[in-house]
Amino acid sequence: MARRSEHSQAEIKQMVLEAAEDIVRENGYSALKVRKIAADIGYTVGSIYMVFANMNDLNMHIKARTWQKLYQYLQTQLTQPATPATMKNIALAYLDFSVDNEGLWRMLFEHQLALGEPVPDWYLQESQRVFGLMHAPIRQLDHTHSDNEIQLAAQVLMKSVQGIAMQLLMQKQSLEYIKMAKSEIVVSTHAKLI
């Protein structure tokens, strides 16, 4: 029954990723199943194990791509030179992304490796890029503190924003709650951290 190779391995890998992301976008991480992905791309389950080691491997790649998408989206808010508004816009853009990509964003936290299993470095790098994004703007606006202090402030601000987004997305998301979260984010970007 084996079909002829209509797609290269690289193409199949791409198809799997996109089909999987569509499922997560529409129905959330809990709806992501091998058989569903296989059916969506017109292959059988075995084929998915040709391009990914297992579901965990696929999940980690999806999550790495979500961090990339988030990074790219936040980057569009960068200005030259940076102003205080730049920081606020990046922070608010994070919230926008999490609300607009609820399924994929929530999966960053819903899917986790087993307790004690080390997170691969190539994955950590993708997430850390997002948390480093505030460094340059803050550095430009502040000439009195050391690079270490700027680094610390940048990390605190991004993680604060993520914490605010988290608590919003894990509850109900009425317009009223989204507005409150926006206020909270504005507060955190206006805060004098260092």
Place this chain on the structure above:
Amino acid sequence: MARRSEHSQAEIKQMVLEAAEDIVRENGYSALKVRKIAADIGYTVGSIYMVFANMNDLNMHIKARTWQKLYQYLQTQLTQPATPATMKNIALAYLDFSVDNEGLWRMLFEHQLALGEPVPDWYLQESQRVFGLMHAPIRQLDHTHSDNEIQLAAQVLMKSVQGIAMQLLMQKQSLEYIKMAKSEIVVSTHAKLI
């Protein structure tokens, strides 16, 4: 084969909760299975469905209890009167709890209801109590801002702390990284938010 009722329904419910929490503590949320719980308490799977509607229901109750435990632990840091150190201690206690109860704390975010499914109110209340904990200390230390502003600052601070803990727990937790997270938390509690 039905055994005589050695335990009341209420007792079984308690046994299920404690056995489940032991599993999550030791091996993480991904190791939590009905059959394992049943075996641990000496009953069969069907019995668990006598006291909980399904696994989702059990999971939500475990999470609610974790918020309660967290609340009680943070509460021990409250002082009369509150000082700036009180706020720092509460925030650092949050980090301690998340590191010491990694399995249960991570489950708060790893387990989520399906996309669009409403979170029950009785559960939200338990989590919101934790986020309200900073209100009283900040109110005591600040007499110039309105209650609404204090409320906002309290929420931002707790969510920031949670965001910092989150990013620590989702990566590797070497002593070095824990130290950095502590620094970040101290920064966030020292920040002038409003």
Place this chain on the structure above:
DNA sequence: ACCTGAACACCGTTCAAGT
């Protein structure tokens, strides 16, 4: 070499049948 699909072990959930 690529791909299938049956087989396996395991999962949450149900419910007729026992005591």
Place this chain on the structure above:
DNA sequence: ACCTGAACACCGTTCAAGT
């Protein structure tokens, strides 16, 4: 009334067998 445990539908993963 309480509890069992077999049965069901579904899941991730493997791999001998096809082309």
